[in-house]
Amino acid sequence: MKKxxxxxxxxxxxxxxxxxxxxxxxxxxxxxxxxxxxxxxFRFYAPNAEKVEITGxxxxxxxxxxxxxxxxxxxxxxxxxxxxxxxxxxxGKLQPELYSYSFLxxxxxxxxPNNPFLIRDVASVTNxxxxxxxxxxxxxxxxxxxxxxxKRWYPSDGxxxxxxxxxYTPPGYESSxxxxxxxxxxxxxxxxxxxxxxxxxxxxxxxNLIQQGKAKPMIVVMPNGNVIQDAAPGEGTLGFYKxxxxxxxxxxxxxxxxxxxxxxxxxxxxxxxxxxxxxxxAGLSMGGFHTMHVSxxxxxxxxxxxxxxxxxxxxxxxxxxxxxDIEGTLKVQRDNGYKLYWIxxxxxxxxxxxxxxxxxxxxxxxxxxxxxESEGGHIWRNWRVYLSQFAPxxx
Amino acid sequence: MKKxxxxxxxxxxxxxxxxxxxxxxxxxxxxxxxxxxxxxxFRFYAPNAEKVEITGxxxxxxxxxxxxxxxxxxxxxxxxxxxxxxxxxxxGKLQPELYSYSFLxxxxxxxxPNNPFLIRDVASVTNxxxxxxxxxxxxxxxxxxxxxxxKRWYPSDGxxxxxxxxxYTPPGYESSxxxxxxxxxxxxxxxxxxxxxxxxxxxxxxxNLIQQGKAKPMIVVMPNGNVIQDAAPGEGTLGFYKxxxxxxxxxxxxxxxxxxxxxxxxxxxxxxxxxxxxxxxAGLSMGGFHTMHVSxxxxxxxxxxxxxxxxxxxxxxxxxxxxxDIEGTLKVQRDNGYKLYWIxxxxxxxxxxxxxxxxxxxxxxxxxxxxxESEGGHIWRNWRVYLSQFAPxxx
Numbered sequence: 001m002k003k004x005x006x007x008x009x010x011x012x013x014x015x016x017x018x019x020x021x022x023x024x025x026x027x028x029x030x031x032x033x034x035x036x037x038x039x040x041x042f043r044f045y046a047p048n049a050e051k052v053e054i055t056g057x058x059x060x061x062x063x064x065x066x067x068x069x070x071x072x073x074x075x076x077x078x079x080x081x082x083x084x085x086x087x088x089x090x091x092g093k094l095q096p097e098l099y100s101y102s103f104l105x106x107x108x109x110x111x112x113p114n115n116p117f118l119i120r121d122v123a124s125v126t127n128x129x130x131x132x133x134x135x136x137x138x139x140x141x142x143x144x145x146x147x148x149x150x151k152r153w154y155p156s157d158g159x160x161x162x163x164x165x166x167x168y169t170p171p172g173y174e175s176s177x178x179x180x181x182x183x184x185x186x187x188x189x190x191x192x193x194x195x196x197x198x199x200x201x202x203x204x205x206x207x208n209l210i211q212q213g214k215a216k217p218m219i220v221v222m223p224n225g226n227v228i229q230d231a232a233p234g235e236g237t238l239g240f241y242k243x244x245x246x247x248x249x250x251x252x253x254x255x256x257x258x259x260x261x262x263x264x265x266x267x268x269x270x271x272x273x274x275x276x277x278x279x280x281x282a283g284l285s286m287g288g289f290h291t292m293h294v295s296x297x298x299x300x301x302x303x304x305x306x307x308x309x310x311x312x313x314x315x316x317x318x319x320x321x322x323x324x325d326i327e328g329t330l331k332v333q334r335d336n337g338y339k340l341y342w343i344x345x346x347x348x349x350x351x352x353x354x355x356x357x358x359x360x361x362x363x364x365x366x367x368x369x370x371x372x373e374s375e376g377g378h379i380w381r382n383w384r385v386y387l388s389q390f391a392p393x394x395x
Numbered sequence: 396m397k398k399x400x401x402x403x404x405x406x407x408x409x410x411x412x413x414x415x416x417x418x419x420x421x422x423x424x425x426x427x428x429x430x431x432x433x434x435x436x437f438r439f440y441a442p443n444a445e446k447v448e449i450t451g452x453x454x455x456x457x458x459x460x461x462x463x464x465x466x467x468x469x470x471x472x473x474x475x476x477x478x479x480x481x482x483x484x485x486x487g488k489l490q491p492e493l494y495s496y497s498f499l500x501x502x503x504x505x506x507x508p509n510n511p512f513l514i515r516d517v518a519s520v521t522n523x524x525x526x527x528x529x530x531x532x533x534x535x536x537x538x539x540x541x542x543x544x545x546k547r548w549y550p551s552d553g554x555x556x557x558x559x560x561x562x563y564t565p566p567g568y569e570s571s572x573x574x575x576x577x578x579x580x581x582x583x584x585x586x587x588x589x590x591x592x593x594x595x596x597x598x599x600x601x602x603n604l605i606q607q608g609k610a611k612p613m614i615v616v617m618p619n620g621n622v623i624q625d626a627a628p629g630e631g632t633l634g635f636y637k638x639x640x641x642x643x644x645x646x647x648x649x650x651x652x653x654x655x656x657x658x659x660x661x662x663x664x665x666x667x668x669x670x671x672x673x674x675x676x677a678g679l680s681m682g683g684f685h686t687m688h689v690s691x692x693x694x695x696x697x698x699x700x701x702x703x704x705x706x707x708x709x710x711x712x713x714x715x716x717x718x719x720d721i722e723g724t725l726k727v728q729r730d731n732g733y734k735l736y737w738i739x740x741x742x743x744x745x746x747x748x749x750x751x752x753x754x755x756x757x758x759x760x761x762x763x764x765x766x767x768e769s770e771g772g773h774i775w776r777n778w779r780v781y782l783s784q785f786a787p788x789x790x
Contacts, residue, residue, distance in 0.1 A: 046503060048501055108440065109422055116519070116628070116637065124423070130634065145548075146557060148546065150544065151544045153540075162541060231536065240523070240525065
């Protein structure tokens with residue numbers, strides 16, 4: 001009993017969580033990713049592999065054939081076999097960004113056992129890292145006042161269940177008596193109330209923008225847009241199951257019809273300014289579709305509307321009453337007035353043409369909007385940037 | 396443009412996040428784990444592997460030699476190669492529990508690409524699943540009223556930084572004017588403010604116990620016990636880095652000395668009953684060490700004390716003023732009185748002897764306690780059970 005307790009605990013942990021097996025121990029003892037400035041070295045222990053590759057959004061995209069024509073797919077690079085069964089890949093100089101990656105070991109996907117930071121996107125789990133600087137500094141936790149992130153449940157009379165949502169309240173919310181404006185921020189298909197706070201870095205972006213004086217302190221509400229779920233997979237009564245991209249009823253109007261339940265819950269439970277002038281709504285992809293329809297179905301509710309890579313193409317299965325007379329309700333929304341109708345899309349987004357058609361529809365009824373065209377496609381990198389650009393224009 | 400939008404989105408997602416490569420697609424298209432009652436089938440796609448094994452706490456433990464003698468290590472089983480490169484393992488009948496597992500492909504650790512539910516324990520990430528029934532039903536999200544879980548930052552004057560903690564408020568907290576008792580729940584070495592809420596299933600356990608009338612509605616505060624961190628790895632200003640088990644200054648007294656900052660913050664910011672009679676403190680392993688020392692250093696603050704597999708052995712590096720005159724301050728705590736001093740330890744825990752010695756110390760000064768001895772060792776399975784047993788005895 002001469003060894004220090006910590007040393008004993010450490011040994012105990014090592015053998016129980018990593019197992020005593022040498023290979024496992026070594027697999028987890030590398031430094032990966034190793035970030036030196038803007039260059040990253042990735043390492044993977046695989047003594048018997050014939051080929052180890054890395055794939056991720058830090059690599060140049062490759063064009064892949066698809067029913068929508070050629071689309072971007074994350075690139076791949078081979079790692080080089082070094083000593084002692086360790087494979088290595090050193091990146092070129094990377095621009096500041098939050099990147100995700102995974103390995104392919106003889107063609108099979110593997111996460112990095114030396115990087116415990118993972119993000120789930122629908123059913124895929126990948127490792128992440130950040131190259132500091134420029135806009136990526138908005139995604140880091142900085143030494144600034146921090147808002148609170150709460151996972152909270154609201155009663156849905158329309159959907160007959162308790163449902164979970166994520167609420168960001170800005171720094172100082174709890175200690176003041178002030179009333180705040182609200183941004184409703186909607187996820188895309190296959191996402192849920194976790195998407196914007198994890199993949200979207202909403203808390204970090206808002207903390208940093210508010211501290212820099214670039215965005216007003218605001219509440220950000222991130223609901224779950226999948227009306228058959230009460231919460232994200234693994235967080236609700238459906239238990240653990242593999243998340244799917246195509247979820248029934250997400251785009252049949254039920255969500256939009258019941259959206260005011262969420263607004264009313266927030267107005268009742270938080271110190272909001274419950275007025276159109278202090279409400280914004282924005283969403284990515286399917287959430288942009290929801291945003292467009294919610295904001296015109298309740299045409300005097302939101303003064304700020306953001307469509308990020310919005311999936312606003314006409315849909316055969318959009319049969320709900322929400323989707324009746326789209327042009328008519330847009331005209332009502334136009335006549336009621338609003339302060340910002342913001343449309344952002346990437347040049348290579350497969351929804352690019354759909355967004356151009358939507359712009360024509362708006363042009364046709366003299367409905368004003370601000371249009372932003374970015375590089376890249378239908379990716380989280382763009383949606384974080386869109387949020388960073390949209391939030392400063394609010395309230 | 397005749398295909399439905401959802402089909403297009405689905406195809407797009409498939410090729411971009413899984414890549415077009417057939418092997419990757421197939422690796423992620425299995426059902427694993429497949430839970431049928433109390434039997435679980437695990438599947439892994441690895442056409443060229445020579446051996447695929449599974450390791451996890453659902454398998455019988457193996458004895459492994461260590462400096463502390465023989466200790467339990469998670470067992471292993473081989474998967475059988477089936478058709479089309481798929482390996483399979485069917486478990487025996489499993490008792491209700493939350494289990495974790497990972498694969499070993501030719502000796503190398505791999506997570507299950509078909510199960511996006513992962514839990515990080517220090518730097519290890521493993522997949523999880525639940526076998527329903529008995530006490531494991533406490534760990535599931537049930538159709539009951541749900542509390543709110545908030546990640547919030549408090550100013551630490553003692554540690555000179557903003558620090559993050561996790562706060563569970565019970566169902567009804569926001570809609571009532573009631574004041575609530577508080578349980579402070581401390582993590583072990585290598586853990587942080589995420590440990591109890593993820594590995595410990597605290598929100599689910601509390602929601603279910605409260606709904607069943609077995610525990611009183613209470614606030615549960617889960618602070619970060621690593622005084623050099625402001626937040627969990629990846630959640631604080633230190634950014635993404637590999638978590639370590641041995642973190643400097645976690646057991647040097649700094650945390651205990653500054654603990655009342657947390658209590659005062661909670662009393663100021665939540666509707667608490669700020670009295671000893673309405674305060675409990677409990678912790679696992681290092682958190683049990685912290686609990687023992689905090690509760691006697693502030694000997695008139697907590698009426699309920701819980702030591703779960705507590706690391707309360709004498710330590711050479713415990714030089715802080717908190718550790719002076721342990722017996723004397725315990726006597727003060729004894730004389731001040733308290734309602735419950737609860738000690739729980741597993742029969743095979745490597746801290747078993749240390750806890751017996753601590754009991755002797757308490758016996759020697761006529762300090763009363765309740766002692767519970769469970770099966771098993773130094774594992775989360777026990778700590779979830781201990782919380783489930785401790786919470787009903789509070790307030």
